[in-house]
Amino acid sequence: MYQDVFDRNPFGTNCWLLGADGSEDAVLVDPGFEPDELRAVLERARRRPTAILLTHAHLDHAYAAGVLAGDDLPVFVHEADAVAFDDIEGWNPGFDNPLEPVKDLRRIVDGDQLSFAGMSIGVRHTPGHTPGHCCFVTDATVVAGDLVFAGSIGRSDFPNSSPEAMRASLRWFLTLDDADDVLPGHGPRSTVGRERASNPFLVNVA
Numbered sequence: 001m002y003q004d005v006f007d008r009n010p011f012g013t014n015c016w017l018l019g020a021d022g023s024e025d026a027v028l029v030d031p032g033f034e035p036d037e038l039r040a041v042l043e044r045a046r047r048r049p050t051a052i053l054l055t056h057a058h059l060d061h062a063y064a065a066g067v068l069a070g071d072d073l074p075v076f077v078h079e080a081d082a083v084a085f086d087d088i089e090g091w092n093p094g095f096d097n098p099l100e101p102v103k104d105l106r107r108i109v110d111g112d113q114l115s116f117a118g119m120s121i122g123v124r125h126t127p128g129h130t131p132g133h134c135c136f137v138t139d140a141t142v143v144a145g146d147l148v149f150a151g152s153i154g155r156s157d158f159p160n161s162s163p164e165a166m167r168a169s170l171r172w173f174l175t176l177d178d179a180d181d182v183l184p185g186h187g188p189r190s191t192v193g194r195e196r197a198s199n200p201f202l203v204n205v206a
Contacts, residue, residue, distance in 0.1 A: 001119070001139050002026065003183070006041055009033035011060035016143055016183050017041060020118025025050040027116045028068065029136060029143050030061040030185060035068045049073060051116045055145025055185060056133040057084030059099060066100030076114065078125060079107035081132030108134065126173070128166025129154040135173075141181045142192070148173055148182060150190040153201040170205040 002019040009032055017038075019026040026047035031038055042049055052065050054077040062084070065075045077084075085099050108114075110125035114136075122137040129146045133154075136143040146154030147169055156166040178193025195202060 001141070002045065002047065002117075003141075004041060004045060005183070005189075006034070006038055007186075008037065009060070012186050013060045014183070014185055014187075017045070017047070018117065018119065018138070018141075018143075019047055020139075023118035024048055025117035027051045027053055027119070027121070029053045029183075030055055030145065031064045031068050032060045032062065033064050035064045038064070038068060047117075051076065051114070053077075053114070053121070053136055053143075054081070055135065055143065055147075056130040057081040057099070058130065058146070061145070061185060062099055064100065066102040069102055069104065071103055074104045074106050075102045076106050076108050078123075078132030078134050079109060080127070081130055082107050084130075110134075124172065126169035128156050128162050128164075128169045130158070131160055131162070131165075133169070140177070140179060141183060142173075142176060143183045144173070145185040147184075148190075148195055148199070148202075149184045149187045150182075150195070151199055152187075153199070154185070167205050170202060174202060174205070 004017040006015045013032040015031045016029040017026050052075045112123040114121040119138045124135045126135050156163045176192045180192045182190045
């Protein structure tokens with residue numbers, strides 16, 4: 001599977017670019033910043049963007065989605081986070097610039113199955129960090145957003161976060177296979193097994 005990551009932005013947010021081997025297409029997950037540089041990454045890889053997926057709608061994960069999508073690409077976000085495109089204050093405290101508008105915003109829910117870039121992508125609703133946070137699962141790989149990082153987990157102390165929902169989402173994460181790759185929203189990639197064995201924040205969630 002084609003995998004690339006772009007993290008050159010003030011927040012160190014990972015934008016993952018994914019596609020099946022042999023496909024000329026790619027999906028972008030969490031394009032927070034630098035749309036022109038992201039286009040250049042795709043051009044170098046000779047990949048054509050077909051969709052944008054958002055694990056959640058915080059500004060550092062979603063700000064560039066509207067610019068990259070333009071008139072042609074759909075942007076997928078959980079229905080509980082779609083409100084972020086209208087309510088900047090409630091979703092991105094401390095920032096006064098709204099998310100870029102998205103022409104084709106599509107709402108997803110738990111259990112949806114998307115098909116792009118030669119891949120079947122499962123949607124798993126994993127709230128806690130935000131009400132509509134999702135993970136995307138494909139080819140023994142979980143794009144984890146701000147649910148789990150290498151050695152840490154996402155925050156659940158924002159006004160619209162829920163520690164209880166976060167614990168339930170982390171319990172789901174621990175049901176995945178140890179060999180599954182984890183592509184987090186910040187920091188280096190990992191595996192489920194590595195996080196199960198060494199992440200101190202997962203010790204007491206089972």
